[in-house]
Amino acid sequence: MEILVIRHGQSEADLLGVHEGRADFSLTALGEQQAKRMATYVASHFPPDIILTSPLKRAKSTALIIQGAVGCELLEEKDLMEFNNGVLAGLSREEAAIKYPIPPNGRPAHIPIENGESDLEFRYRAERIYHKVLFDYSNCERIAIVSHGGLISHLLKAFLRQPINNEFVFATGDTGIHLLEVKGDKRIVKFLNFIPASDTVQNSCDY
Template structure:
């Protein structure tokens, strides 16, 4: 099984300097151009059998470009949404830092942010998605996942079996993609955070 994990294109929140998370901003025109180029590249090099996508606008719109290019089925998967950042969603970063400062030493992984979810709950969500894919999709299939930076980092952590709480982060640029493979019970990382489709 191959997993093609893709981050959405540039969103309006990127230009506003606000916490995004569950704030539901659409793509910018530039983000749509990024998504169009990503879709053409993935369709040519890594055409999926099925696409699973977050239901937040920026990811869903990105996934629709890929669906249009490939013609394969697009399925909404709410568990692929970004970290539920509760009260921070949509707030300017400087306002959030003043109004909702982190506790000394940081927030414990089991304590949710106000109105949102904890790091442990977030990790459980992505573990659920990976298990669902494992049991519901063909072992020789290629699945595209269109999601968000934080969720993608958690997905790769879970794929590799890293501890629930750790300092390992896997960044993803706008429309960047990762290619992971499970073959005969061996897990392989073929590509991390590629943006080759935007090279020109």
């Protein structure tokens, strides 16, 4: 099975300089262009049998554009949503730094942000959806996942069987594509963070 992991296009939050996470911003005009360019590439080179998407607007809009180019089934998966950043969602970074400053030694991995989830819960969610994909869609030759920078980073860690807590982060640009393959007991990374003919690249975890 090949797993095509795709980040959404540029969202309005990217222009506003706010914490995004669960804040449900739409794609910008540029984001739609990025998604159309990427969808054309995916349809020509790696058409999936099915698309799974986060239900947040920026991801689902991107997934719908891919579906329009490919013509396959599309399903929403709540576990593909971005980090639940609770009280930070939609706040400017300046306001958030004043109201909810990060503790001097960082927030412990098991302690959630107010009204949100902890880093451990976030990683577990990525593990859960990764294993669900392997089990529920094992009959697919290629599956596309459309999600967010933070979730994608954790999904790649799950694929690589990295420890729950580590310092590595996988950045993904707007409409960046990662191609993975599960072949028996092998886990093959074919490429990471490829952006088809992009004019604007933003490598980030969008929370």
